Amino acid sequence: MWPLDPEHERLVRELGALIAKAGAWRFMRGHIAAANKRDYPDPWEETREGVARALARTVWHARLDLEVTLEDVRQPGEKIGGRLRKTNVELVRVDATRAELALSAVGNDDVAGILATEVGRAFVGQLAHRGHPLRGGASAEGVPDLASATLGAVYLGLGVVATNASRYARAVGEIVGRTAIHEHEIDQIGGLDPDDLAFLLAVQATVRDDVVTALDTLARAHAEAVTQWRNVLDDHESELLELLDLEDVDLDATTTPPRPETPRPVQIKAAWAEADLDKHNHGLRVYRYPETQAWTTTPLASLAGVVVGIPFVMAGAIMPIIIAPSVGFVGGLVYGLRRKQLRCTACGCFLTATDTACRLCGGTIAGDVKSVDEAMDREEALEAESDGSDRDDAGEGDDADVRR
Numbered sequence: 001m002w003p004l005d006p007e008h009e010r011l012v013r014e015l016g017a018l019i020a021k022a023g024a025w026r027f028m029r030g031h032i033a034a035a036n037k038r039d040y041p042d043p044w045e046e047t048r049e050g051v052a053r054a055l056a057r058t059v060w061h062a063r064l065d066l067e068v069t070l071e072d073v074r075q076p077g078e079k080i081g082g083r084l085r086k087t088n089v090e091l092v093r094v095d096a097t098r099a100e101l102a103l104s105a106v107g108n109d110d111v112a113g114i115l116a117t118e119v120g121r122a123f124v125g126q127l128a129h130r131g132h133p134l135r136g137g138a139s140a141e142g143v144p145d146l147a148s149a150t151l152g153a154v155y156l157g158l159g160v161v162a163t164n165a166s167r168y169a170r171a172v173g174e175i176v177g178r179t180a181i182h183e184h185e186i187d188q189i190g191g192l193d194p195d196d197l198a199f200l201l202a203v204q205a206t207v208r209d210d211v212v213t214a215l216d217t218l219a220r221a222h223a224e225a226v227t228q229w230r231n232v233l234d235d236h237e238s239e240l241l242e243l244l245d246l247e248d249v250d251l252d253a254t255t256t257p258p259r260p261e262t263p264r265p266v267q268i269k270a271a272w273a274e275a276d277l278d279k280h281n282h283g284l285r286v287y288r289y290p291e292t293q294a295w296t297t298t299p300l301a302s303l304a305g306v307v308v309g310i311p312f313v314m315a316g317a318i319m320p321i322i323i324a325p326s327v328g329f330v331g332g333l334v335y336g337l338r339r340k341q342l343r344c345t346a347c348g349c350f351l352t353a354t355d356t357a358c359r360l361c362g363g364t365i366a367g368d369v370k371s372v373d374e375a376m377d378r379e380e381a382l383e384a385e386s387d388g389s390d391r392d393d394a395g396e397g398d399d400a401d402v403r404r
Helices: 006-022 048-062 111-129 146-155 159-166 194-207 213-217 220-243 274-278 294-314 319-338 372-403
Strands: 067-072 088-094 098-105 168-176 179-187 267-270 285-292 340-344 364-368
Touching: 006 111, 006 146, 006 194, 006 220, 048 067, 048 098, 048 111, 048 267, 088 111, 098 111, 111 146, 111 159, 146 159, 146 194, 159 168, 159 194, 159 213, 159 220, 194 220, 213 220, 285 372, 294 319
Parallel strands: 067 098, 067 267, 285 364
Antiparallel strands: 088 098, 168 179, 285 340
């Protein structure tokens, strides 16, 4: 493993180029974020607010001077299902002072690892806009490729978090009735192979003068890979410093990147409220129809009749236990038929006469109907009317073309 093969030597030299452009302090003296509650103390919730808090904390660890915006592009009814759910958040544009990320799914995977890579990508993109471009692909919006992003994450002190997410297994199990359901998958995040990330972490731990306690929070397989690489590199610190072009750098004279005492909040842009994202009919047309309460009041009144008749049976009288439930049945039926409750034709949710939207499915109440069948007939009529109007418009356009 020493001398280094061309691929690992290339990684070290690219890391050295990044250090030459951005300074040595972050890599040699900066805090290396650990994958634990100490460095990520914010409460997690599977919402855009939870992602925004984790993103703000990651940017804070990296000491980046950026105004960060998280745009939630999810639409109502698009919520991902399943027991193992994946988060999809990606940098879409960056310049010298601002970065914007798009959130299209929130899951229960390694969100911090995903964000570490995207923050590394934002940093490399910011460098390019400040006149220090790195080799590697980039989109028209200046968004670097994943390999450059992952290398940037290591430089920023986010390497441990990114390495844990580079490849990890997760599983969940549940018992439903008499059936045991188990889901398992292996996720891989970032643009570098897990062994390459372990190598870069070993390089960083070898050339620094302090003890990197964050390495203790690595997953076992990644920790073993880092240990193997450190055993190889321990006798070659001077060669690594030369490859990184750090042998003559005076770290005491380097500038410490400033940061506030607490993370700067991430601005959230969203067209929909978080609660509306679960409503599959949000903004669509639904109707309200009346339903009798006889199905509820009749059995309850019959049961009350049985309760009333039991003391008479215990006293030796039989007729009350026969008559009371019958009276309760008839009374409950008549009472229930006279009382109406309003429901949504799309989901059956109970509504009031003043509701303008269904609180369960989010549909906009377009009117009252007598039954679900009548609502379906109305929709078919509206669709037919719309189709006819579209055909008329198309015909008028064709006639106009002929006249011209």
